[in-house]
Amino acid sequence: MKTILLASAAAATLFAAPAFAQDAVGSVGVAYNHAKTEAGAADNDMNGAKIDGVVATPAFGDWTVTFNAAGTYTDSDFGGDETGLSGAVHLTKAVEDMRFGGFVSGEELPLGYTLTTFGAEGQKYFDRATLTGVASYGTAADADLWTVGGEAAFYATPALRLAARASYSDLDVDGASTDGWSAGVNAEYAFAATPYSVYAGYDRSELEDFDVTVDAFEVGVRYNFGGGLQARDRAGANLGRNVNSVLTSLFRGNVQ
Template structure:
């Protein structure tokens, strides 16, 4: 039931996003992700994940409210599952080139378990780049997860963005804690004179004796502005990718390591 409710809310966010085009900026995308898990003593396990996600950034007086929604369909080991994510960010431009605020996210899987994540985030805007940093805490079924990470996006061309990021994660489990690192790279190309773009990303997570390699490809429809305009409007804010790695949920495609 929780999955159905959250998936419905996420779908509503994606469907309603373009309706705000006059007052807001955002995007809707379809993506394919191929994560593979390699653990000592076990055969490598791969999965196929098809997703639909949407993001919209809305100005509310001096603040910006950014909403993320995603629904994932996963097939692995002969079984399938549906998961959903819904997040809300409240940020503000404290100076002409610095945005900061906080967010809360809920992720759920077919078993009905819900993972809650809360955190703080900030962005620094440069002429041809965007720097993003975040601190987050997640309440997962395997223990508490603390994440500190950063991402740097560089605009080679106005319609071509490259980005790279890294995050450190501490997972509290029974009998102690486990350190994990996630890092990755990504690219998004906006097709000239159209609202469509194509993107690709690679993320690797090292969690003690477990490695998770994830490739992702997407086609995105944007409204309200292009690549850099979405960045500066707060429409590319996401949640830490470690939540996806540990629980099977997806973060927005742009944030390969945050």
């Protein structure tokens, strides 16, 4: 049932997004990613592809609803071929030069598990920068994942967005607890007089007590609608991309 719901959310966002172009702000993108996982003496290389989409639209008054979804394909040395879906719904309110709200998301993990996450998020807008903060709780089977994180984005020009992000997580599995963290950078460049942009990113994630580290790289292209790169930020159309999940890096090798 959860898989059906995730698939429905992903399809609605990815394929209906361009139809909202006149009334909303968002993007649809495709990307290639590569990740290397080191777990003690064992290494695992992952290569994959991702298609994602996001739509932010006014709901009522100063409130905004944002839908984002992604479909992923991963080929790893250990796990072979894997596909996954993820989706989220955000409800936020714009207050002067800030935005506050919450979200609920679902993400397929290997072995048939689904990570369900609830969280609070906020953004502060400046002339050439955006600050984002997120706090969340996620659960999958017998695992509990608490995460806090943030991103700082700077617009070197209206067409060039540079960002750095970091998050800290506490993962409890069957009574055993471990700390995890993720940090990364990315850049996105929008081509003049076109709705297209290209981006690249790098994340490093670690689960300390399990001696697991993941280095992930991603490059992609996006079709944007409703405004430029900074308009996406201010409309709430980058929510869901700003802070990476340690488990997403571990199992999918994805960069956000």
